Amino acid sequence: MNWYTVYVTFLILFLPSVIVSQTDDPPVITVTGDNYFCPNGSNSIAVVDTVSITDTDDTELEEVSIQIATGYQNGQDILVLSGVHPNISSTWDVTEGRLKLTGPATLSEFEAAILAVNFSSTSPIVTGIREFSVVIGSPLFLPETGHYYQFVPSLGIRWDDARDEAVLRTFFGLQGYLATLTSAIEATFAGDQITGTGWIGASDDPTAEGVWTWVTGPEAGLVFWNGDETGTVVPGEFEFWNNNEPNDYPDDAIDGQENYAHITDDTVGIQNSWNDLPIGGGGGRYAAQGYIVEYGGMPGDPALQISGVTRVRVSCNVITNRQRTYRVGF
Incomplete structure (x- = not known):
């Protein structure tokens, strides 16, 4: 047997097992919870009824995030970790509406911590639905897009x-790309609950001046706006330009001055809206602060179960008899 035959035999017999042993399988999380709740400013409710985390090749996790992904009332809604969890710390981010649970800790320790996360609210608006996304890792999850x-x-x-x-x-x-915000709920989520204004994946540079296109992600090549600040949205598509945008500042009679979309700073015009900027960004309130990455929807993306969604239906009804007044959730 010559050296080549020996080498090929080794590859056939041993290399597949080496490759398999190096594969890091993603964890799987399953959560349940769909409850009614009538907040009074001092009570709370668990956001998860049941949780299961499994991982075929790891016994610990680094981080789990629980976020009020839908219906969040900034400054009034809050998530709190109750009880004692020696290996897990919690951090509440009021802008994102997210509670980070940080380890490292075992899967069972994270399960216990997730079950101990409670929602409360002092919001005077006591109706609506709060959706809670429970995610293994740090990116935020939007139930409506699955991204x-x-x-x-x-x-x-x-x-x-x-x-x-x-x-x-x-x-x-999952493959990352500059975010493509194709609905009002997605634009609000990106603007409200993702800390910092930044670049998104739209431009009128690859096509023609004033033909605004999503150039990244699954929507690459999709035209959504034609024209300048007096232009029109493509039927069936979505836009969220700020007042008098996109204006190709300082002179929209000269093509190519501002060809790239950016979420507007909160102090400028309409909250969470977009403006067009030069490729290097602007100055002051128009300086680029960073960018938003979106994951999901790309060809070849794996099928994952690294997040789950629960709901609390916030509703109160006041019933009065001759002796007492009752606040009843229904």
Whole structure:
């Protein structure tokens, strides 16, 4: 038997097992919870009824996030970890409406901590639904799209550099890309609950001046807006331009001055809306603060179960008899 035959035999017999042993399988999480709740400013309710976390090749996790993904009332709604969890710390982010649970800790320790997370609210608006996304890892999850989102701070980054960096990011095998915000709920989520304004994946540079296109992600090549600030949205598509945008500032009679979309700073015009900027961004309130990466929907993405969604239906009814007044959740 010559050396080549020996080498090939080794590859056939042993290499597959080496490759399999190096595979890191993603964890799986399952949660349940759909309850009614009448908050009074001092009571609370668990956001998860049951939880199961499994992982075929790991016994610990680093981080789990629980976020009020839908219906969040900033400054009034809150999530709190109750009880004692020696290996897990919690951090509440009021802007994101998210409670981070940080380890490392065992899967069972994280399960116990998730069950101990409670929701309360002092909001005077005591109706509506709160959806809670429970995610293994740090990106945020939006139930309505099934996608994950992450703000990457990078002061002064160019749009093209942000685009190139985004595609180098992955999340449990999901391919990253500059976010494509194709609905009102997605635009509100990205603007309200992802900390920091930043670049998104729209431009009128690859087509023609004033033909605004999503150039990243699953929507790459999709035109959604034609014209300048007096233009029109493509039927069936979505836009959220700020007042008098996109205006190709300082002179929209000169093509090519502002060709890249950016979420507007909160102090400028309409909250969470978009404006067009040069590829390097602007100055002051128009300086690029970073970019938003979206994960999900790309060809070849793996099927994952790294998140789950529960709901609390916030509702109160006042019933009065001659002796007492009752607040009843229903």
